[in-house]
Amino acid sequence: MAGLSLKSVKKRFGETEVIRGVDLDVRDGEFVVFVGPSGCGKSTLLRMIAGLETTTSGSIEIGGRDVTGEDPAKRGIAMVFQTYALYPHMTVATNMGFPLEMAKRPKDEIDRKVRDAAKILHLEQYLERKPRELSGGQRQRVAIGRAIVRQPGVFLFDEPLSNLDAELRVQMRIEIAKLHQDLGTTMIYVTHDQVEAMTLADKIVVLRAGRIEQVGAPLELYENPDNAFVAGFIGSPRMNFVPATVKSAQGNVAVVTAPKVGLSEVAVTTRGTPPAPGSDVSIGIRPEHFVPAEGAAAVLSGKITIVERLGGVAYAHAQIEDGNTITVESRDAREFTAGATTRFGIDPKRAFLFDKDGRRA
Amino acid sequence: MKRSWRQASALYGGLAALALIIGLPFWWVVTGSIKLPREIIQREPTMIPHSFTLQHFEKLLQASDFPVYLLNSVIVAVFSTAFTVLLALPAAYAFFRMEFPGRNTLYRTILLAYAFPGVVVLIPLYGLFAKVGLIDSPVALVIVNVALALPFSIWMMRSFLATVPREIEEAAVVDGAPTTTILLRILMPLIAPGIASVAIFAFISSWTEYLFASVLIVSDARRTIPVGFAGIIGQYQIDWGLLLAGATAAIVPVVALFAFIGRWFVSGLTEGAVK
Amino acid sequence: MKNTTLAFLFVSPALLFLLAVLGWPLVQAVILSFQDVGVIGSEGHFIGLDNYAAVLGGGGFWYAFGRSIVWVLGNAIVQTALALATALILNQKFPGVKIARTWVILTWIVPTVVVVIIWRWLLSTSGGMINPLLVQAGIVERPVGFFSGRDSAMASLVLINSWRWFPFTALMMLAGLTRIPGDLYEAARIDGAGTWQRFKRITWPLLQPTLMVLGVVGTLLSFNVFDVIWLLTAGGPSGGTQTLPVLIYETAFKGYRLSEAATISVLTSILLMGFAFLTTRAMTATEASR
Numbered sequence: 026m027a028g029l030s031l032k033s034v035k036k037r038f039g040e041t042e043v044i045r046g047v048d049l050d051v052r053d054g055e056f057v058v059f060v061g062p063s064g065c066g067k068s069t070l071l072r073m074i075a076g077l078e079t080t081t082s083g084s085i086e087i088g089g090r091d092v093t094g095e096d097p098a099k100r101g102i103a104m105v106f107q108t109y110a111l112y113p114h115m116t117v118a119t120n121m122g123f124p125l126e127m128a129k130r131p132k133d134e135i136d137r138k139v140r141d142a143a144k145i146l147h148l149e150q151y152l153e154r155k156p157r158e159l160s161g162g163q164r165q166r167v168a169i170g171r172a173i174v175r176q177p178g179v180f181l182f183d184e185p186l187s188n189l190d191a192e193l194r195v196q197m198r199i200e201i202a203k204l205h206q207d208l209g210t211t212m213i214y215v216t217h218d219q220v221e222a223m224t225l226a227d228k229i230v231v232l233r234a235g236r237i238e239q240v241g242a243p244l245e246l247y248e249n250p251d252n253a254f255v256a257g258f259i260g261s262p263r264m265n266f267v268p269a270t271v272k273s274a275q276g277n278v279a280v281v282t283a284p285k286v287g288l289s290e291v292a293v294t295t296r297g298t299p300p301a302p303g304s305d306v307s308i309g310i311r312p313e314h315f316v317p318a319e320g321a322a323a324v325l326s327g328k329i330t331i332v333e334r335l336g337g338v339a340y341a342h343a344q345i346e347d348g349n350t351i352t353v354e355s356r357d358a359r360e361f362t363a364g365a366t367t368r369f370g371i372d373p374k375r376a377f378l379f380d381k382d383g384r385r386a
Numbered sequence: 387m388k389r390s391w392r393q394a395s396a397l398y399g400g401l402a403a404l405a406l407i408i409g410l411p412f413w414w415v416v417t418g419s420i421k422l423p424r425e426i427i428q429r430e431p432t433m434i435p436h437s438f439t440l441q442h443f444e445k446l447l448q449a450s451d452f453p454v455y456l457l458n459s460v461i462v463a464v465f466s467t468a469f470t471v472l473l474a475l476p477a478a479y480a481f482f483r484m485e486f487p488g489r490n491t492l493y494r495t496i497l498l499a500y501a502f503p504g505v506v507v508l509i510p511l512y513g514l515f516a517k518v519g520l521i522d523s524p525v526a527l528v529i530v531n532v533a534l535a536l537p538f539s540i541w542m543m544r545s546f547l548a549t550v551p552r553e554i555e556e557a558a559v560v561d562g563a564p565t566t567t568i569l570l571r572i573l574m575p576l577i578a579p580g581i582a583s584v585a586i587f588a589f590i591s592s593w594t595e596y597l598f599a600s601v602l603i604v605s606d607a608r609r610t611i612p613v614g615f616a617g618i619i620g621q622y623q624i625d626w627g628l629l630l631a632g633a634t635a636a637i638v639p640v641v642a643l644f645a646f647i648g649r650w651f652v653s654g655l656t657e658g659a660v661k
Numbered sequence: 662m663k664n665t666t667l668a669f670l671f672v673s674p675a676l677l678f679l680l681a682v683l684g685w686p687l688v689q690a691v692i693l694s695f696q697d698v699g700v701i702g703s704e705g706h707f708i709g710l711d712n713y714a715a716v717l718g719g720g721g722f723w724y725a726f727g728r729s730i731v732w733v734l735g736n737a738i739v740q741t742a743l744a745l746a747t748a749l750i751l752n753q754k755f756p757g758v759k760i761a762r763t764w765v766i767l768t769w770i771v772p773t774v775v776v777v778i779i780w781r782w783l784l785s786t787s788g789g790m791i792n793p794l795l796v797q798a799g800i801v802e803r804p805v806g807f808f809s810g811r812d813s814a815m816a817s818l819v820l821i822n823s824w825r826w827f828p829f830t831a832l833m834m835l836a837g838l839t840r841i842p843g844d845l846y847e848a849a850r851i852d853g854a855g856t857w858q859r860f861k862r863i864t865w866p867l868l869q870p871t872l873m874v875l876g877v878v879g880t881l882l883s884f885n886v887f888d889v890i891w892l893l894t895a896g897g898p899s900g901g902t903q904t905l906p907v908l909i910y911e912t913a914f915k916g917y918r919l920s921e922a923a924t925i926s927v928l929t930s931i932l933l934m935g936f937a938f939l940t941t942r943a944m945t946a947t948e949a950s951r
Contacts, residue, residue: 404750503905533682536675597888
């Protein structure tokens with residue numbers, strides 16, 4: 026078992042810098058999830074930790090040992106790939122035992138460890154099969170099994186569930202969470218699915234364009250995002266952003282207006298000193314944080330264009346008066362009517378304020 | 387998907403034409419080899435032999451060194467194939483996956499080999515082989531055949547390697563497999579059809595090679611089938627029965643070989659090529 | 662780095678081998694072209710560009726060059742047409758398609774000399790198969806001497822060589838065809854495109870890259886064909902099928918003018934490399950503009 030530490034890690038492919046200085050500390054036993062839009066560098070960063078990509082500058086430490094230039098096999102890591110990367114011509118048992126075989130472990134030890142791992146993953150009766158005779162979920166388990174037998178200090182997962190169908194994905198997600206509970210090993214998990222990130226992580230690392238935007242526990246990121254990007258990326262459906270102007274500021278409360286959409290004088294609590302009066306800001310409101318219009322401190326009105334009814338909840342997509350579209354959630358699936366002009370109440374206590382560069386105010 | 391009768395007739399008409407264009411000449415030659423001489427040259431040709439004789443084959447065995455040619459051809463082809471595969475596989479892997487200075491330039495230069503007529507290298511090569519005493523030796527033919535097959539084989543092998551997902555190699559790297567192990571234990575089994583294709587290509591190009599064999603081999607006992615037969619064709623009086631029997635005898639080994647591994651070759655050619 | 666050493670270890674056997682067996686003789690051929698060697702093994706002296714002046718000034722080279730162009734063009738047209746039709750057929754689904762795909766290449770796997778025997782006999786004026794059939798069908802009165810006229814010999818050779826090579830080309834095209842996703846055709850059908858329109862608007866444009874590569878490789882390969890021509894006509898009648906490789910062979914091994922042959926070789930190679938260079942550059946240019 027091992028912790029992990031990245032120090033100003035950079036990666037350059039020719040002229041383009043894909044990882045632009047990442048500092049990160051992962052405690053031993055932590056489950057860390059890298060999320061971000063495609064092209065943010067999350068997979069590259071994981072592959073750099075694995076040693077599959079070289080590190081242009083900076084250093085990577087695993088278990089207190091500098092492994093920056095080390096061979097992947099000698100880093101004390103194991104990796105589960107998106108496409109599972111099972112060896113198609115080898116049986117499940119040979120696949121799982123391969124890393125031990127490469128480490129020249131004695132045969133009876135390999136057999137024992139493979140059997141132990143197969144038991145954990147319910148693969149006992151498939152040990153003599155070839156990967157092509159297995160279902161997607163079973164292949165995924167074999168890939169995890171191949172990682173387990175090495176007893177690595179750190180598990181690396183590269184979008185491991187994205188090739189599975191929706192139902193299996195939920196099931197495997199739970200299995201991976203259980204595995205982490207049982208083994209207690211450090212795990213680093215890359216995904217673009219924020220639901221996976223929220224449910225699995227002890228700590229989420231949000232990446233954008235090769236930089237860390239914010240690191241924190243899932244709820245911390247949800248309740249207290251550092252910037253509009255993180256606020257928009259964590260939470261589903263996305264947070265709504267309404268452009269506004271600061272009218273006055275006092276203490277850590279800013280009073281903002283958005284006359285174009287009929288908002289006057291909404292008092293939003295800020296983290297620190299609010300932006301100066303007159304500056305452009307945006308108000309962030311999550312779809313699930315709208316309140317009934319009656320008695321609300323502020324009200325947005327818009328014409329509902331589309332209603333998505335999921336059963337338990339419904340989402341209305343409404344065009345507000347400045348032409349932008351907002352998404353509103355309701356627990357009452359019959360509340361919204363397409364085509365109707367509707368008033369949506371805002372709870373200023375649950376609204377966020379971002380300055381014009383997207384930084385949390 | 388249902389075809390209209392026009393599409394169906396175009397398809398099956400085309401297939402029939404194809405079968406005739408390719409099959410008919412072979413049919414005529416093979417059946418001709420068992421016809422009596424007078425049926426071979428009679429004015430009204432027969433589609434199905436009216437006579438049966440093995441006299442041409444007997445003559446082939448007695449009058450010419452056919453078994454010797456056959457043996458020579460097999461020996462040269464087997465060794466050429468083995469060396470081609472042995473040289474092509476590591477080279478293709480290096481060109482495909484490993485990084486070294488001049489990789490792309492070298493790869494393109496190798497393929498340039500086919501821009502030269504074979505005759506160009508034949509002249510100096512003859513001199514070289516004469517100096518080291520390899521004229522009239524099957525070793526010379528193996529050397530030449532490997533060189534002729536190698537560039538295409540490397541290209542073919544490389545496109546087969548490209549069909550293996552990169553993640554499988556990476557998994558092996560993470561699992562601690564050294565490069566040679568990855569090549570031997572992971573990639574080689576996975577591209578077995580590709581290796582078979584390359585081997586068949588090498589075998590066939592050696593089996594059919596005429597130009598170098600005709601110049602580098604002097605004595606009759608060392609000739610391969612193409613040259614040996616060319617000798618018979620060149621004889622003053624053409625004995626068609628003998629030639630047809632010879633042709634048939636030269637077709638049979640490759641056809642037999644192809645019946646076993648032809649599918650590998652063709653699927654390999656169509657799946658691995660042009661990537 | 663350690664990996665670079667290993668990479669060189671992997672490529673060097675093949676590279677050194679090719680360098681010795683193909684590279685070195687090429688250099689020798691160039692050297693030879695500046696000398697006056699006659700019979701193989703005899704000593705030569707440096708004579709500068711005399712050989713080049715003689716070859717380029719004489720008619721033999723240019724005549725053979727012309728025959729080579731006819732040969733290459735003829736092969737390109739016949740082979741492309743036959744191969745494309747064959748590839749389109751083999752790309753369909755029908756019972757036995759795998760067998761057809763395998764055995765179509767039969768003409769390519771038999772030795773050239775067998776191809777030569779087959780066609781010499783089939784096209785023979787005494788006996789044979791084609792002539793009696795033509796006479797029987799009343800298309801001709803007397804057996805045709807396919808190899809007796811310059812142009813008919815050339816045409817016959819082009820057809821025979823195409824017969825040998827078109828299945829191989831067809832399989833390469835088939836490789837390109839199978840790479841065109843099937844749902845494109847389904848989408849086009851739903852959009853109302855007929856068979857011909859689907860070919861014209863989907864197959865043909867998407868097959869272009871494959872056809873271009875085959876065009877270049879095929880041209881080089883057929884340009885360098887020697888054995889079929891040599892064994893069937895030996896360049897005759899009266900030089901009608903004397904392409905450049907045949908001329909080189911004759912000059913070296915029948916005329917015993919080794920240096921002159923080397924000169925023609927070098928000139929031929931320059932032509933072919935120029936062709937390969939220009940076409941591949943044009944190809945990368947069209948690819949980039951897409």
